[in-house]
Amino acid sequence: MGRHSKKSEIDFAAAARTWAENNKDGRKPTINDVARLAGVSKKTVSRVINDSPLVNEATRKGINGLIKAIGYRPDPQARGLAFRRSYLVGMIYDNPTPQYIVKIQLGILDVLRKTGYELVMHPCDRKSDTFIEDARKFIEVSKLWGVILTPSVSEDERLAEVLREIGVPYIRVASIALDMERRMIITNDRVGGREAAHHLAKLGHTRIALIAGRRSFRSSKERRAGFEEGLAEFGLTVPPEYVLQGDYTFESGLALGAQILDLDPPPTAVFASNDEMAAGVLQALHVAGQTPPDALSVVGFDDFETATRVWPRLTTARTPAREIGRLAAERLFEFDDDGAPGGPNQTTPRLIERDSTRRPK
Amino acid sequence: MGRHSKKSEIDFAAAARTWAENNKDGRKPTINDVARLAGVSKKTVSRVINDSPLVNEATRKGINGLIKAIGYRPDPQARGLAFRRSYLVGMIYDNPTPQYIVKIQLGILDVLRKTGYELVMHPCDRKSDTFIEDARKFIEVSKLWGVILTPSVSEDERLAEVLREIGVPYIRVASIALDMERRMIITNDRVGGREAAHHLAKLGHTRIALIAGRRSFRSSKERRAGFEEGLAEFGLTVPPEYVLQGDYTFESGLALGAQILDLDPPPTAVFASNDEMAAGVLQALHVAGQTPPDALSVVGFDDFETATRVWPRLTTARTPAREIGRLAAERLFEFDDDGAPGGPNQTTPRLIERDSTRRPK
DNA sequence: CTGAAAGCGCTTACAG
DNA sequence: CTGAAAGCGCTTACAG
Numbered sequence: 001m002g003r004h005s006k007k008s009e010i011d012f013a014a015a016a017r018t019w020a021e022n023n024k025d026g027r028k029p030t031i032n033d034v035a036r037l038a039g040v041s042k043k044t045v046s047r048v049i050n051d052s053p054l055v056n057e058a059t060r061k062g063i064n065g066l067i068k069a070i071g072y073r074p075d076p077q078a079r080g081l082a083f084r085r086s087y088l089v090g091m092i093y094d095n096p097t098p099q100y101i102v103k104i105q106l107g108i109l110d111v112l113r114k115t116g117y118e119l120v121m122h123p124c125d126r127k128s129d130t131f132i133e134d135a136r137k138f139i140e141v142s143k144l145w146g147v148i149l150t151p152s153v154s155e156d157e158r159l160a161e162v163l164r165e166i167g168v169p170y171i172r173v174a175s176i177a178l179d180m181e182r183r184m185i186i187t188n189d190r191v192g193g194r195e196a197a198h199h200l201a202k203l204g205h206t207r208i209a210l211i212a213g214r215r216s217f218r219s220s221k222e223r224r225a226g227f228e229e230g231l232a233e234f235g236l237t238v239p240p241e242y243v244l245q246g247d248y249t250f251e252s253g254l255a256l257g258a259q260i261l262d263l264d265p266p267p268t269a270v271f272a273s274n275d276e277m278a279a280g281v282l283q284a285l286h287v288a289g290q291t292p293p294d295a296l297s298v299v300g301f302d303d304f305e306t307a308t309r310v311w312p313r314l315t316t317a318r319t320p321a322r323e324i325g326r327l328a329a330e331r332l333f334e335f336d337d338d339g340a341p342g343g344p345n346q347t348t349p350r351l352i353e354r355d356s357t358r359r360p361k
Numbered sequence: 362m363g364r365h366s367k368k369s370e371i372d373f374a375a376a377a378r379t380w381a382e383n384n385k386d387g388r389k390p391t392i393n394d395v396a397r398l399a400g401v402s403k404k405t406v407s408r409v410i411n412d413s414p415l416v417n418e419a420t421r422k423g424i425n426g427l428i429k430a431i432g433y434r435p436d437p438q439a440r441g442l443a444f445r446r447s448y449l450v451g452m453i454y455d456n457p458t459p460q461y462i463v464k465i466q467l468g469i470l471d472v473l474r475k476t477g478y479e480l481v482m483h484p485c486d487r488k489s490d491t492f493i494e495d496a497r498k499f500i501e502v503s504k505l506w507g508v509i510l511t512p513s514v515s516e517d518e519r520l521a522e523v524l525r526e527i528g529v530p531y532i533r534v535a536s537i538a539l540d541m542e543r544r545m546i547i548t549n550d551r552v553g554g555r556e557a558a559h560h561l562a563k564l565g566h567t568r569i570a571l572i573a574g575r576r577s578f579r580s581s582k583e584r585r586a587g588f589e590e591g592l593a594e595f596g597l598t599v600p601p602e603y604v605l606q607g608d609y610t611f612e613s614g615l616a617l618g619a620q621i622l623d624l625d626p627p628p629t630a631v632f633a634s635n636d637e638m639a640a641g642v643l644q645a646l647h648v649a650g651q652t653p654p655d656a657l658s659v660v661g662f663d664d665f666e667t668a669t670r671v672w673p674r675l676t677t678a679r680t681p682a683r684e685i686g687r688l689a690a691e692r693l694f695e696f697d698d699d700g701a702p703g704g705p706n707q708t709t710p711r712l713i714e715r716d717s718t719r720r721p722k
Numbered sequence: 723c724t725g726a727a728a729g730c731g732c733t734t735a736c737a738g
Numbered sequence: 739c740t741g742a743a744a745g746c747g748c749t750t751a752c753a754g
Contacts, residue, residue, distance in 0.1 A: 121466060
């Protein structure tokens with residue numbers, strides 16, 4: 001198998017040897033080194049790095065071989081300076097559930113790992129006066145390449161407006177569509193609420209309470225609406241005195257769980273709009289010396305770790321958080337100001353039946 | 362109050378007006394704009410930005426006023442390129458407990474918020490063949506300014522060696538000193554183990570089991586050693602058949618909890634080396650129809666959310682994770698290759714008594 | 723298909 | 739205490 005030799009072909013094995021010999025001090029190669037060793041201009045190397053079609057195929061191959069051989073990696077900082085942007089993806093969040101944050105984070109990182117991008121965390125406080133200003137500063141100074149917003153900051157129109165104004169691609173994760181399709185991952189929380197209702201209705205419950213989540217969270221509205229829709233399909237409703245206002249925290253679930261026990265007549269089941277509150281209700285029952293699910297059936301929402309740690313283990317609607325993170329990151333990479341990207345942009349909650357629900361006595 | 366006017370004084374109010382008038386398109390000011398408006402060279406502006414002492418006090422004041430007035434913010438990318446480093450702090454971790462990760466993260470961000478630095482997340486798999494290589498690539502390409510390592514990656518000598526070789530400051534969070542003082546945050550897990558032992562001994566327990574954590578985790582060794590030391594002070598020991606090997610997961614606690622029930626004679630108490638495993642033990646008891654703490658007293662370790670979600674709520678040794686993150690970040694900023702930094706670099710677990718422990722019957 | 727010049731927004735090294 | 743020149747490692751804009 002004779003190696004055919006064209007005048008423009010780069011002998012990258014030899015070039016790599018030259019590099020190794022002259023670089024005893026372990027300096028990282030730059031684009032200039034690659035250009036010199038390949039005998040081309042750095043602009044040509046730049047074209048190869050950026051997958052420009054305007055490069056001779058043989059030249060491209062030779063340069064790519066050389067790049068691999070000497071372990072050249074373009075400096076994201078220098079590229080970023082020239083491109084006027086960074087290789088950083090920002091995750092802006094205010095959700096108080098640690099398990100949610102970490103799962104979303106892992107999902108995003110699943111996707112970023114194969115790219116040259118890094119994930120920068122930015123927790124924030126929506127109630128702060130300087131929230132928008134702070135976020136803007138963060139995004140502008142870091143010159144973020146893209147941003148992923150999770151609930152409830154994803155629901156903030158002002159923030160989305162700022163992002164559009166600066167011209168940074170962003171993806172919003174929310175329970176319903178709040179923006180153009182190419183900017184959304186929709187989690188359809190309503191469906192989870194509906195399934196929770198069907199489950200309780202099928203078990204034969206008729207006196208059913210509901211613990212709503214934080215008023216300002218869209219997911220809370222959706223989960224409740226879905227639940228009430230689901231009950232309606234069975235001819236059931238939640239009477240006003242059975243609707244309790246929580247705030248998605250365990251503590252609120254604990255307090256409201258105690259209130260439920262005082263309701264007259266007592267409900268036989270309750271839908272808590274997230275697992276943390278459901279866990280609080282279970283604890284309130286235990287504190288009162290009652291035994292769930294005999295005393296009260298409890299359905300949660302999320303299926304994060306808490307759901308399986310408590311006793312009885314929670315029947316709950318699963319939020320596939322890691323997958324949500326993954327989809328959001330994929331969509332961010334597909335983002336295109338004009339067209340709609342291809343991949344899926346929806347997830348659906350699925351009811352996981354465990355031990356916290358049973359037929360009413 | 363007459364304003365005294367020196368020839369070198371900068372009228373930054375006027376300069377700011379000039380800027381606003383000539384910048385209708387909303388371009389961000391650069392160092393060149395500041396220099397031009399102030400009538401100085403950009404090197405002088407650079408000196409002000411970098412707090413060089415070699416600047417006339419009046420000049421410094423004028424430039425600082427101008428900077429504030431027009432909202433100039435040095436570009437971290439450009440500074441980084443010139444400085445050959447970034448303004449990014451990396452958190453490298455492999456701990457599987459989401460609550461731990463998020464708390465550490467929040468602690469680090471508490472400190473970073475006031476600086477111009479951002480936090481980049483880098484989860485990793487220590488068992489991967491390319492773990493060290495991957496981490497090195499990440500650190501070199503991102504030109505990380507500093508790195509914070511949490512258990513168990515913080516216990517990896519190879520990684521620390523790579524960091525030293527590259528010359529990137531790093532802080533290791535671990536249960537004992539593994540490195541020079543200026544590089545360590547020590548969590549003293551042994552003390553928590555000891556307190557757990559004292560607690561059970563004082564309650565009158567004598568037949569006590571122990572569930573160890575992941576073998577490869579130093580914290581597991583420390584928590585166990587502390588526990589056995591603590592018992593020894595009361596003349597007690599854990600017989601070999603009462604020592605069970607877990608791996609810090611809920612599932613291992615669940616499986617081992619079932620085994621404990623078969624022990625003959627059964628122990629009256631168990632120390633699980635973290636909350637997840639303790640939660641598993643509680644669930645195993647519930648599954649078996651037993652009622653803790655009557656059937657078995659259980660002590661955990663960490664006091665993350667899980668500890669208060671389960672029933673009965675866990676008596677546990679608290680790991681102040683957010684504080685640990687804060688201290689690690691502060692120490693990173695104080696880091697100095699020569700001297701030892703000033704701030705505290707130790708935390709101590711504290712036993713929190715709740716409902717999962719009682720006197721043996 | 724390829725390259726020389728200028729520039730991204732900062733700093734170092736040198737000179738005064 | 740201050741500044742002009744060159745450079746960090748890339749890219750854009752232009753020319754061929």
